[in-house]
Amino acid sequence: MSAMDLYTTAGSAIVVVLLVLVAWAMGFRKAAQLDADTLARELAAAEPRGRLADAVFSADGRSAIARLADGKLLTARVMADGVSLRILPAGAAKLSLRDGNAIVAFADIGYPPLSLKLKEEAPAWLKALAGEQT
Amino acid sequence: MRDPAPPPFEIPDIITYAVPGFVLLIILEMIYVRAAGKGRYQAADSASSLMMGLGNQIMGILVGFVAIAAYLWVSQYRLFDLGWTWPVMLACFFAEDLAYYWFHRIAHERRWFWASHVVHHSSQHYNLTTALRQTWTGVLGFSFIFWLPLVYIGFPPAMVFMFSAISLVYQFWIHTEAIGRMGPLEWVMNTPSHHRVHHAINARYLDANYAGVLIIWDRMFGSFVPEDDKEKPRYGIVSQLGTFNPFRIAFHEWAGIFRDVRQAKNLREVLGYMFGPPGWSPDGSRKTSASIKREWAEAQQHGAAIVAE
Numbered sequence: 001m002s003a004m005d006l007y008t009t010a011g012s013a014i015v016v017v018l019l020v021l022v023a024w025a026m027g028f029r030k031a032a033q034l035d036a037d038t039l040a041r042e043l044a045a046a047e048p049r050g051r052l053a054d055a056v057f058s059a060d061g062r063s064a065i066a067r068l069a070d071g072k073l074l075t076a077r078v079m080a081d082g083v084s085l086r087i088l089p090a091g092a093a094k095l096s097l098r099d100g101n102a103i104v105a106f107a108d109i110g111y112p113p114l115s116l117k118l119k120e121e122a123p124a125w126l127k128a129l130a131g132e133q134t
Numbered sequence: 135m136r137d138p139a140p141p142p143f144e145i146p147d148i149i150t151y152a153v154p155g156f157v158l159l160i161i162l163e164m165i166y167v168r169a170a171g172k173g174r175y176q177a178a179d180s181a182s183s184l185m186m187g188l189g190n191q192i193m194g195i196l197v198g199f200v201a202i203a204a205y206l207w208v209s210q211y212r213l214f215d216l217g218w219t220w221p222v223m224l225a226c227f228f229a230e231d232l233a234y235y236w237f238h239r240i241a242h243e244r245r246w247f248w249a250s251h252v253v254h255h256s257s258q259h260y261n262l263t264t265a266l267r268q269t270w271t272g273v274l275g276f277s278f279i280f281w282l283p284l285v286y287i288g289f290p291p292a293m294v295f296m297f298s299a300i301s302l303v304y305q306f307w308i309h310t311e312a313i314g315r316m317g318p319l320e321w322v323m324n325t326p327s328h329h330r331v332h333h334a335i336n337a338r339y340l341d342a343n344y345a346g347v348l349i350i351w352d353r354m355f356g357s358f359v360p361e362d363d364k365e366k367p368r369y370g371i372v373s374q375l376g377t378f379n380p381f382r383i384a385f386h387e388w389a390g391i392f393r394d395v396r397q398a399k400n401l402r403e404v405l406g407y408m409f410g411p412p413g414w415s416p417d418g419s420r421k422t423s424a425s426i427k428r429e430w431a432e433a434q435q436h437g438a439a440i441v442a443e
Contacts, residue, residue: 001195001196005195008150008191009188009191009192009195012153012187012188012191013188015153015157015184016181016184016185016187016188019157019160019161019180019184019263020177020180020181020184022161022164023164023175023176023177023180023181024177026164026165026168026175027168028164028167028168028175028176028177028180029176029177029178030176045368048433049433077376079178079179079258079374079375079376079378080176080177080178080179080378081174081176082176082179082258082259084258084374084375084376085374086373086374086376107390107393108373108386108389108390109382109385109386109389109390110256110373110375110376110377110382110383110386110387110390111373111375111376111377112376112377112379112382114376
């Protein structure tokens with residue numbers, strides 16, 4: 001790595017920081033919130049034939065777990081101003097309940113474990129889904 | 135050793151020279167999005183895109199010599215001695231753009247190359263920072279092999295590199311929702327409209343518009359899909375990422391290949407997981423672009439039949 005390479009890399013790093021600061025200063029930091037309507041809308045866009053059967057939302061509205069009518073598991077997490085969904089067969093992700101949290105772990109490192117602080121006690125369907133795998 | 139013909143002029147570092155322009159255009163686009171409410175920006179998403187671009191630059195410095203060495207090695211066995219003349223440069227421009235088309239198409243259709251290219255598609259946003267969301271593993275994944283035939287024919291390696299750089303710079307500005315249609319240019323050139331389709335995950339838009347500079351290749355090879363004003367593109371990848379962490383973004387598909395290959399039961403499965411279409415699985419239980427498009431087409435037909443009744 002030459003001195004010129006070091007300078008251009010350092011310069012690029014500074015430009016990255018500056019551009020992110022500009023974006024932040026211009027107000028591009030809106031965060032999405034998940035609720036039943038948003039989840040249904042996101043599902044319709046991703047899987048038009050999917051139907052929500054049950055859903056739980058985290059206390060902070062940033063993540064959700066749902067069961068679809070065909071038995072599949074849906075997870076959703078807020079990604080800044082967007083939402084990232086995963087729809088997978090029940091059992092394809094590891095679901096557990098611990099201390100008022102529902103935790104879903106995925107094999108894909110592109111989708112880190114999802115931990116939901118539940119507003120209230122886990123509903124029976126969620127307990128059943130977690131129990132099926134323990 | 136047969137040295138390739140040296141360029142008759144000093145080739146500037148085209149991408150480095152373009153960076154100030156990139157920065158200026160990104161800021162102008164942000165202002166436009168804020169003022170016009172058309173397009174989307176999000177600081178966290180832009181940060182991860184720009185970090186991927188920075189990582190791509192660092193990887194170029196660290197391992198870019200592998201591609202250069204491959205070009206020079208193949209150049210020794212070139213069929214013709216094509217010099218730096220205007221007709222040769224014109225031919226090289228078209229040949230490079232055609233090579234890019236096939237690289238890009240195969241990068242979508244074969245998981246090995248998709249594992250690198252997926253990075254560029256992993257944002258749910260579509261703006262000028264998305265253009266800079268680039269892979270860290272392109273050279274290590276041997277993406278450069280698609281340009282080796284040009285060097286084998288006899289185009290000087292420096293000329294091929296020059297047109298590759300020009301193509302990359304060209305492709306920057308088309309990553310925007312701020313520009314609609316561009317009239318007759320849409321017939322020949324890759325434009326923001328064509329490239330929005332390419333980045334979309336709507337079933338009707340999947341695996342389309344692989345062009346670099348000229349859209350003619352898609353029209354010739356049957357992969358052209360026009361943007362439909364009635365169907366707004368949704369951006370990202372079919373299995374959306376749940377992270378802005380650059381390392382997870384860079385390596386998630388490679389990790390997926392590794393995980394699948396480790397569980398493969400025979401050589402057919404190993405090859406399928408590595409070189410099959412993204413989403414390939416031995417039992418067909420996962421979704422591929424083809425299966426998604428098939429389901430969509432069936433749903434369309436079903437809907438049309440209901441309307442007809």
